[in-house]
Amino acid sequence: MLDKRKFYIDGAWVTPAAARDHAVIDPSTEEACAVISLGDQADTDRAVAAARAALPGWRATPPAERIALVERLIAVYTRRIDEMAEAISLEMGAPIDFALREQAGAGTWHMTNFVNAAKDFLWIHPLGDGTPGAMISYEPVGVVGLITPWNWPMNQVTLKVTPALIAGCTMVLKPSEEAPLSSMLFAEFIDEAGIPAGVFNLVNGDGMGVGTQLSGHPDIEMISFTGSTRAGKAISKTAAETLKRVCLELGGKGANIVFADADDDAVRRGVVHMMENTGQSCNAPSRMLVERPAYDRALEIAKATAEGIRVASGHEAGDHIGPVINQSQFDKIQGLIAAGIKEGATLLTGGLGRPEGLNKGYFVRPTVFADCTPDMTIMREEIFGPVLSIMPFDTEEEALRIANDTPYGLTNYVQSQDGAKVNRVLRAFHSGMAVANGQSRGAGAPFGGVSASGRAREGGRWGIEEFCDSKSIGGWVE
Known part of the structure; x- marks a missing residue:
């Protein structure tokens, strides 16, 4: 059985503050295939603090450099994609051929589409109404909390992590405790690609624990969540106390x-x-x-x-x-x-x-x-x-x-x-x-719904904009 008890915080694999073991079950066999830790408030606070400390340097990094690092991440992911498919198949039961072709393949697809969109993204541009010096600038939201589901693990992780990186945000990812192995492997890819310490952090946990802690944390500016409509409502209520942005991609009945x-x-x-x-x-x-x-x-x-x-x-x-x-x-x-x-x-x-x-x-x-x-x-x-x-x-x-x-x-x-x-x-x-x-x-089309399906727009240019605040500027000097 795999021992995956550590969290990835501030560029290193660290021991949790308290021992709270959780078995990951292989749904094909009903047997435990790994053990992870469920984080507590101290772990969440540590990860958020690392992200907050890394934010000034990362947001000041030119977009071209951030894009180049994402391209390095794609190269690592592509080289190790067989490992990713095996992790997904083990944790959530996707047949191994489907896991490689569709589940793991979704990661390279989305990351590549984000890079293509980012290269044409206008981070600052004229308002366009004929007013001299009137500009619109896209700025990173700040520290973001990312909560992802078990059903399409890398599809959702890459739809959130990639645009957050490109936009200049730092982040804490809480993957589903049902299928955390692929996200922990993704953290290895992040490390190997040379993403600076503190920009990306991972803390495992459940929704009532780390999920709620992220949603209500005063130092997090935005929550991006994919999951059930019930959980989306709970996250929105918790997040309202700190007036953070909430982006929800929820259920459907197509x-x-x-x-x-x-x-x-x-x-x-x-x-x-x-x-x-x-x-x-x-x-x-x-x-x-x-x-x-x-x-x-x-x-x-x-x-x-x-x-x-x-x-x-x-x-x-x-x-x-x-x-x-x-x-x-x-x-x-x-x-x-x-x-x-x-x-x-x-x-x-x-x-x-x-x-x-x-x-x-x-x-x-x-x-x-x-x-x-x-x-x-x-x-x-x-x-x-x-x-x-x-x-x-x-x-x-x-x-x-x-x-x-x-x-x-x-x-x-x-x-x-x-x-x-x-x-x-x-x-x-x-x-x-x-x-x-x-x-x-x-390619690069936005993914998202309306009403009880949430109103997130993930993918391409829209996905990058979701992790940005727009700043209206007057008096810009050419």
């Missing part, structure tokens, strides 16, 4: 509207997207709304696609899905599947219990419900597992009404070959992101 004129692969594509990462993605298209003339055929395709998805250990090579993160999440998903059955949805495939042949590990059967109604629990709650709910609709207006009838607003999807209809629906979605026909939103 709708996927499939019109009868959609391409032949639309339904299969939607099912595969839903099941990716074992359904543990906030932007998963978990509600499929199918136009009635195409409904029966869609159910056939959805059933066959789900039944063709293999479930196996995260340590096995191949194209399959792994376990969910822990016993609590497994139990929650089983409860929601039971609710779907009880409330009258048609169980097309999957259902309760583990897949056949898997008696240990937090494995869930890929599950598809049909004939759902908007009021059903499985249509309203974020399940965060491989469970898809399908229902028919008759008109575009009805589909949009159902799609937008949710407290969430992260990502919605539409499938149609009618360009005018696609564009109408994309604009009508009440969400931070909208995607048609399986297309990419583009």
Whole structure:
């Protein structure tokens, strides 16, 4: 079992102030694979003090030098990406091939996109209203607290750490205690890349402990959090006492509207997207709304696609899905599947219990419900597992009404070959992101939602701006 009890503070691995061991569980085996420490107030204070001491020098470093250090970090990350994939697979169960290609790969993708955006970023520029000497300057917010989840560890760590570094902020990262190993490895990459001591600090802990301590700390100017809507509300309340900026990327309950004129692969594509990462993605298209003339055929395709998805250990090579993160999440998903059955949805495939042949590990059967109604629990709650709910609709207006009838607003999807209809629906979605026909939103596009999904905008130029304060200047001398 790995011993990972130390924290990375002020450029060194240090012993926690008090012994508070926490086992990291391999979800593929249900066995402890590592032990970490949960920090207390003394550890948090030490990390924040290191970040505060490093802030003047780091914020004064020219942006070009900060960008160059991030490029060195990318080089280290790329060279050691196999280690990163192994850590992610071990801690949260992502199949090793998927962990390398998608999970670890997300880190290099985001960091590279941030560097590209930063090279064109105008740190100071004219206001543009014809007033001589009127300028807008982007300044680092200051010391920031970063709280990241377990489901896409490096995706979220790099979406926060990279723009904070580029903007000139110093930081304390608290990764999820469920999946901390990848972040601790990332701290090694930071050290190897030569990021100055105190600029990046890592303290492990839980939400009630270190998470709350960071959120309420008077020397932290901003909290960037990704996780549940419930936790986001708690963080906002705590942070309000110190008037810090709070950026939240929270849950989702994405709708996927499939019109009868959609391409032949639309339904299969939607099912595969839903099941990716074992359904543990906030932007998963978990509600499929199918136009009635195409409904029966869609159910056939959805059933066959789900039944063709293999479930196996995260340590096995191949194209399959792994376990969910822990016993609590497994139990929650089983409860929601039971609710779907009880409330009258048609169980097309999957259902309760583990897949056949898997008696240990937090494995869930890929599950598809049909004939759902908007009021059903499985249509309203974020399940965060491989469970898809399908229902028919008759008109575009009805589909949009159902799609937008949710407290969430992260990502919605539409499938149609009618360009005018696609564009109408994309604009009508009440969400931070909208995607048609399986297309990419583009490198450097912002990721974030509205309403109960939070209003963070992570990625590219928008992600850098999130870690900056804008300063309005008059009397600038050319």
